[in-house]
Each structure stands twice: as C-alpha cells, then as structure tokens.
Amino acid sequence: MAKLIVILADQLSPALPSLREAKGDDVILLAEVKQEASYVKHHKHKIILLFSAMRHFAEVLRQQDRNVIYLDYQQGFGSITSAVEHSLKKYPKLSGIMLTECGEYRLAQEIKAWQQAFDLPVNILEDDRFLCSASMFAKWADGRKQLRMEYFYREMRRYTGLLLDAKQQPVGGQWNFDKANRKSPPAELKAVAPLQFKPDEITTDVIKLVQQNFADNPGSADNFCYAVTGKQAREAFKHFVKEQLAKFGDYQDAMVLDEPFLFHSICSVYLNCGLLDVRWMCQKVEAAYQEDNVAINAAEGFIRQLIGWREYVRGLYWLLMPEYKERNFLKAKRPLPGFYWHGKTKMRCMQQAVSHTMTHAYSHHIQRLMITGNFALLSGLDVAEVTDWYLAVYADAYEWVELPNTLGMALFADEGVLASKPYAASGAYINRMSNYCQNCHYKVKESTGEGACPFNALYWDFLARNEDKLGGNARMQLAYKNWYNKTSEQQQALRDKADEYLINLEQL
Ligand code: SF4
Secondary structure: OOEEEEEEOOOOOOOOHHHHHHOOOOOOEEEHHHHHHHHOOOOHHHHHHHHHHHHHHHHHHHHHOOOEEEEHHHOOOOOOOHHHHHHHHOOOOOEEEEEOOOHHHHHHHHOHHHHHHHOOOEEEEOOOOOOOOOHHHHHOOOOOOOOOHHHHHHHHEEEEEEOOOOOOOOOHHOOOHHHHHHOOOOOOOOOOOOOOOOOOOOHHHHHHHHHOOOOOOOOOOOOOOEEEEEEEHHHHHHHHHHHHHHHHHHOOOEEEEEEEOOOOOOOOOHHHHOOOOHHHHHHHHHHHHHHHOOOOOHHHHHHHHHHHHHHHHHHHHHHHHOOHOOOOOOOOOOOOOHHHHHHHOOHHHHHHHHHHHHHHOOOOHHHHHHHHHHHHHOOOOOOHHHHHHHHOOOOOOOHHHHHHHHHHHHOOOOOOOOOOOOOOOHHHHHHHHHHHHHHHOOOOOOOOOEEOOOOHHHHHHHHHOOOHHHOHHHHHHHHHHHHHOOOEEEHHHHHHHHHHHHHHHOOO
C-alpha cells in the first residue's frame, strides 16, 4: 500500500533515508508553509534559499517519475500538519506516513501527534545523513563528568577513519591543529570569494514571492546568489577545496574589513539543508591533503568542524532538549539593541559583523562567536532574544545547530556544558585578529575615558559582575588575577565606564 513521504525543507538530499525507502507508488510531499517560514523572522535569503531549493528538488523527483505533491506558499498552508492533512484527503487510500526525523524539537513534538490525529501509522526514520545518531551520542555521553568536544571528536576520527595512518593514529602526529588555525591577517591578505550563482527562473519567482510576503524580514532579496541545487552546491564546494582551503587553514579565525567570507566555504548553508553530503565533503578535503594540495592544519581544521563540532552540538541538542533552551546561568536579561538588526553603530567590528549578516545571511564563525556573541555575553543581553536573533538571520541556522552554539558556546548560559569557560574577550583579541580597530571610532588601547573601546570596560565589568559564578572556574583564574591586581580606583573607573555604555547601548 502506498504511503505519504514527507520531505522537510532541510531534507533536500537524494540519499535521505525516507527517499531511499520510498516505493514507486508512494506520494512525496514538499510544502512551503507559513509556520516554518515565520516562527522567527528569517532573513529573506534563508527563505529564498529553502523555497527555491525545495522547488528544484521537487523538479528532480518529478524527472525520476516520482509522484510529487508540491504545495507552494501562495496556497496558504499554515503548517506541515495542515499540508499532510490536505495530502491525505487528496489521496485517501494512502496507508501511512513516512519521514526522516526532523532537526528541531518544536517540530518533532508536532509530528508526534500525527499518528493519533490522522489515525495512520507514522514511520520516523533515523537521519543517517549525520554520522552520529542521538542514541550513539547519548551512549558516548553516559557517565562522563564533562562532555568535551575534543574527546568526542577523537572518537569520530576513529569511527570514520578520516586522517588516520595505518596504525589508526592521527596523521601529522596530533589530533588537533587548532593553534595553527589562528593566524592574524597580514595587511596584504587577499580574500578568495566563494562561488556565486545567478538566480534562474525558479529562484527569480521565489525572490518575487519573498519580496511580496516577507517585506519586513531582515535583509534584502536583491543580491541573492547562493546555490539552490545539489549540483551547484558541489561545484561551490569543489571551488572551496581548490581555491580557498589552503588559506582557510591559517586564517580561519581572521577578520578583514569589508571581507565577509575571507576563505570560508559558506558550505554550512548547503550542508544543513541537505544539498551537500558530509561524507563526500570530508573525503574531498582528505584527498586534497593526501595529494599535497593543502597542509594538515587546513584539512584537519575543516574536518574537525564537520565531524567534531557539527555532530557534537547536534548530539548535545537532542540529549538536553527541551530543558536546555530555558537555561540562563548568568541571568542575562538586557534587551537586544537595535544595531543587531540595522548595523548602525560606531563599533566597527559590530558594524562589520551585522552588515555582513544582513547583506548575506552569513558571517563566519569568529564574527559570530567573538564579535556579536562576545558583545552579547559581555553586555548580558537576553539569552532568548540573542538565540532567536541567530536563528533568524543566518541562512545555515536551524535550532539543533544554532542553540548549543549560541546559548552554550557564545553566552555560557548552560553553565559550561559545552565550553569549559566563557568566550569573553576584550578589544585586544579583536585587534589581534582583525584590522577593524584601526578603522574604528573607538580607541582599542583605552578602557576608560572618552572614546575608549566598549569591549574593554565591558569585559572587566563582566568579570566583576559574575564573580560569584565564574570566580571559581579554573580556566578563569588568570583573568581574575588581572582583575584583582587592579587598584580599587581602577576597578571603579572600569565599572563606571561599563555602566555608562550599558545605559546607552543604543548610542554605541
Ligand atoms: Fe571593536 Fe573596540 Fe576594535 Fe572598535 S576599537 S573595532 S569597538 S574592538
């Protein structure tokens, strides 16, 4: 008996388990629905990407003579559930529903109700596009005092065999070359742009739809140039491996004025919606190292992001939800300032990170962690508002990946489940890793007084404000020692300056 196969917007992979299982007479449903397009105010590029990629994916399925129902946004379906209900009415003889597990706790709860609501069996398949299942991660986590990414990553290297020698030891003699991924950008550094794609007819139609229906959402629909098919995404990734990967290794933490991408692949945008396959990407990168085209720090640094961080944060998400989302260890409650949305601030680093975000629905991981995330951490911005912002503005953001990275890593709101210490930094870090400070209204070398860099006073105030919670953290001892070494007058001046800035955040 034929079934209804439901494909979600981030499941656009030909090798999706539910598609592999599908029989010739099964009906495949893809739907552009209001709830998924608006549960946060998604950046226009994110909606264009997903709707266009879904439409292209449906075309491929039709070319394979699959029986596809495609419900577009104009048809007005409010939720995936209402789209399923419509499809079951249209094909009343369908004997069940099959889908691959979804990526968000919220939607998983909605799907759980289908069996009862439609009185049909619902078969949810494990998403083996990820290397580590939720149960495999739970087994790894069981009984551990600390869930550190580094140990998980080593397991994943052994599990996949990536970058291992004949004796199952890491090539290059060590597991992690992170220290060789943090070079400051020299003045003459020239970025290599990722591959861009001109919108075709399908994408142009979607752009018009988004302009009409999501006019108030962040970003502009005009400059959309992402890949929207698997073929294009693979082309973009091959370009990255050939042209960008070698430099990505050295400069993955660097930031350069008016260079939104530097040497970053932006392939998380494609990987997270299913247009790329993680195993294929890792094999390409490993091959580039084996063929002597890139150094070990480049290959290892990239593979670590994919089989380490990405799988690790997904494992944590499913292990700790829904309680994880409520965490706010540092009781951060300050409203998000307007410049997170419009980028109009005198702080050059924030202006760059936010304007890149608004233009491309993308900024790279250090801009996210050490500029916008760091500012939110130091200023005590409301955790829920900050996590919603990240979920809305980035084209690669889905809650399974966004929440642990923001709440845990950037905001330390999970009390150190993910990070062993807060990623708090003063202007000195930003000055070392970018050329922003030399182009800024504020003076990075000053902490108090007129025009002092806000990150400096806010950094010290953050330490002082949270001393009861962070003072005992072994990895914060040096920072606190430096704080205690200041005279009480110096401490007071720093805290007064921080107060002045915190009261006037919108004016910074
Ligand atoms: Fe950012 Fe301070 Fe540097 Fe300005 S001086 S770019 S505010 S770190």
